[in-house]
Amino acid sequence: MTIQEQYNHLEKTIRGYNPSADFSHIRTAFEYADKCHDGQKRKSGEPYIIHPLAVAQIVAEELKLDSESIEAALLHDVIEDTPAEHADVSRLFSPTIADLVEGVSKLTRIQYATKEDEQMENLRKMLIAMSKDIRVILIKISDRLHNMRTMEYQSPEKQKQKSLETMEIYAPISHRLGMQRMKWELEDLSLKYLDPVGYQEIVSRLEAKKTEYDIFMQKTRAQVETRLDELDIPHLVYGRVKHPYSIYRKMFSQNKNLDEIFDLFAFRVIVDNVGDCYNVLGVVHDIFTPLLGRFKDYIGTPKPNGYQSLHTTVMGTDGIPFEVQIRTRDMHEVSEYGVAAHWKYKQNGQGAGAEGKYEWVRRLLENQEGADAEEFIHSLKIDMFADEVFVFTPNGDVQNLPAGATPIDFAYAIHSAVGNRMVGAKVNGRIVTFDHPLKSGDIVEILTSKGAKGPSRDWIKIAKSNEARSKIRQWFKKERRDENIVNGRAAFEAELKHCGLTMKDLLGPDRLPGLLKKVTYPTLDDMYAAIGYGGFTAQKAVSRMQGELQRIAKQQAEKQALETLENAPKAEESRSSSPKQVKSEQGIIVEGLDNCLVKFSKCCTPVPGDEIVGFITRGYGVSVHRSDCPNASPERRADPALSGRWIKVSWGSDTNESYPTTLEVVAKDRLNLLLDVSAALSTTKTFVSGIQCRSTDDGFAIARMEIRVRDGEQMHTIINKLNQISGVLQVTRPSG
Ligand code: MN
Numbered sequence: 144m145t146i147q148e149q150y151n152h153l154e155k156t157i158r159g160y161n162p163s164a165d166f167s168h169i170r171t172a173f174e175y176a177d178k179c180h181d182g183q184k185r186k187s188g189e190p191y192i193i194h195p196l197a198v199a200q201i202v203a204e205e206l207k208l209d210s211e212s213i214e215a216a217l218l219h220d221v222i223e224d225t226p227a228e229h230a231d232v233s234r235l236f237s238p239t240i241a242d243l244v245e246g247v248s249k250l251t252r253i254q255y256a257t258k259e260d261e262q263m264e265n266l267r268k269m270l271i272a273m274s275k276d277i278r279v280i281l282i283k284i285s286d287r288l289h290n291m292r293t294m295e296y297q298s299p300e301k302q303k304q305k306s307l308e309t310m311e312i313y314a315p316i317s318h319r320l321g322m323q324r325m326k327w328e329l330e331d332l333s334l335k336y337l338d339p340v341g342y343q344e345i346v347s348r349l350e351a352k353k354t355e356y357d358i359f360m361q362k363t364r365a366q367v368e369t370r371l372d373e374l375d376i377p378h379l380v381y382g383r384v385k386h387p388y389s390i391y392r393k394m395f396s397q398n399k400n401l402d403e404i405f406d407l408f409a410f411r412v413i414v415d416n417v418g419d420c421y422n423v424l425g426v427v428h429d430i431f432t433p434l435l436g437r438f439k440d441y442i443g444t445p446k447p448n449g450y451q452s453l454h455t456t457v458m459g460t461d462g463i464p465f466e467v468q469i470r471t472r473d474m475h476e477v478s479e480y481g482v483a484a485h486w487k488y489k490q491n492g493q494g495a496g497a498e499g500k501y502e503w504v505r506r507l508l509e510n511q512e513g514a515d516a517e518e519f520i521h522s523l524k525i526d527m528f529a530d531e532v533f534v535f536t537p538n539g540d541v542q543n544l545p546a547g548a549t550p551i552d553f554a555y556a557i558h559s560a561v562g563n564r565m566v567g568a569k570v571n572g573r574i575v576t577f578d579h580p581l582k583s584g585d586i587v588e589i590l591t592s593k594g595a596k597g598p599s600r601d602w603i604k605i606a607k608s609n610e611a612r613s614k615i616r617q618w619f620k621k622e623r624r625d626e627n628i629v630n631g632r633a634a635f636e637a638e639l640k641h642c643g644l645t646m647k648d649l650l651g652p653d654r655l656p657g658l659l660k661k662v663t664y665p666t667l668d669d670m671y672a673a674i675g676y677g678g679f680t681a682q683k684a685v686s687r688m689q690g691e692l693q694r695i696a697k698q699q700a701e702k703q704a705l706e707t708l709e710n711a712p713k714a715e716e717s718r719s720s721s722p723k724q725v726k727s728e729q730g731i732i733v734e735g736l737d738n739c740l741v742k743f744s745k746c747c748t749p750v751p752g753d754e755i756v757g758f759i760t761r762g763y764g765v766s767v768h769r770s771d772c773p774n775a776s777p778e779r780r781a782d783p784a785l786s787g788r789w790i791k792v793s794w795g796s797d798t799n800e801s802y803p804t805t806l807e808v809v810a811k812d813r814l815n816l817l818l819d820v821s822a823a824l825s826t827t828k829t830f831v832s833g834i835q836c837r838s839t840d841d842g843f844a845i846a847r848m849e850i851r852v853r854d855g856e857q858m859h860t861i862i863n864k865l866n867q868i869s870g871v872l873q874v875t876r877p878s879g
Contacts, residue, residue, distance in 0.1 A: 156203045165210045172214035179225040186296035201285040212278045215243035223248040246279035265541035269533030273583045287313045291332040306333040324479045330388035345387045379413040408465035413475050423469045431457035535586045548581050548607045554589045555611035564591040578605045627675030634681040643766025645745035661687045730798030734791040740764025747772035747878035748804035752855025757792035773879030801851035807877050811870040812844040823864040
């Protein structure tokens, strides 16, 4: 066929469904495209114009689209591949046609890479969203179909790459838009290059059995038609062998060879109305034996893409099973040509058909009420994903964001850390402001810095996605929360200290839950945050915990008493001759009080030999401090508010085996410092329950050790030993 003949064929095809098409415009488009592509050749060696002509032919023949679509199909490669620009097409034809061509070119420019399923789905959506006008994607699919039909001239790598892309992107989009016929062809052509051996096996097998299959189909068809004629049900019956990719997929998913594939044949019965669909089903089930579990009513429950039909599989004569699909003419049009079918209906003034199934088409129709068909087509935009934009990360992943999304939304969609450290953004390589609205297909890059100050409050207003907004709010809440926790904790611990308790006394699975229950906070941090924020006070916290704290204090005292008792015989032995002393508790004699609860304050951890003083707490007995402890400072002791609560205490002779206390070593930081400290503790036979060591920025190390000592004398020895370590500047007993 010459180029001119091919063009005439196109005109004839269009005339067949749209006699009032603007043929002079279409011819101008053809001639302009021919001129633009003059001298260009396809890989096959043919003049380039063959391709746009063939695409227009598909658009007309398969989809029966309007004049604008035909013109755009003819012109679809002029912006991408020739010097012609959007303005030229717009001036010579129309802005709409120029937009259609530009839209197709944009889709052509997208680079695909195989990704995981979710990414592929986003890519598909992006393509549809970028199309804006649905005709763009329809022309693009037609373009791809022709390229796949002529793929034999491309290099093997290109064949594989394009086929994979077709299989993963274009065939599923065709399916989504309801265009089954084009979907099949795209799948079969892709399979041919993706698995040539598997494809060839199926095709040659089908060819070899063609006569046999044809006879079977004719016979079966006749059986059905005869019965329907008798019943006076108007009908059309088609029989076909299933397409190679569908057979291929079944062989794979069911792990079967070609002979074992269940239903190689499919019959289609087209009737006038839904009632007849069910009548035909009855007839089919009467003539043939239905296979259990193979009946599906997609008329009652349509598929998500709007597909409607009755499906059943029956056993034919000769024991060959086959599938029967029964549907009305309207349903058939929709299943074959999908979205395009709706168009045609509207165009021909036949109403919108089954548009209810296409939610978005229905919405469009509502918006178009009163508008004429032409206007409807012009404004038919894809609003399937109108409230979403799809943008690329620099490495080609697709992010799905709400319409109007900004770089802020994008950054937080990647990760809150990216958002919190964002200092700038680039779109398609150019620096943009944070409120720059993103468009589908944009490549967005976020510039971050470790030193970023974090989000600003304005960002909450700029961000379009709830995700970004809530992450920004979280950041502010958390920032403050950290601060609040620090302050709240300090206040709480100070209050505890008053009572001679430390955090250590509170922690532990047998204690903390009970205490938290008293203050009704789920965690200590939550309580601290509340105290820091001012919603709660440390005094209240301690007073609510009081009962529980008393129980803990008592428990500890009992435990220690038990330990003392166990050690008693030994003590008795060594001190058998010593005169009976005034009764003491844990080695402490409290003036004027017998048998009272004694607690060693954790702030200064006194040991026998230290000068000590007692403080009567509310409900926890006497708390013992070193006289030099800031918490027992002369000022505090003179405080009239606390007067009468300070009490004289002294060490008895029956002191405990050991007392917990704390030492702090400040040293010039050096290698093995901690090793030497440990060695010193070990040679003095010191019981160590914990060491914490930290380096300061200016080259010093501070080691804090929790130890147990018998008395001040042992303590003195340990301090001396630690002081001898090279680099040690100071050894102290912390207090306050
Ligand atoms: Mn093309």
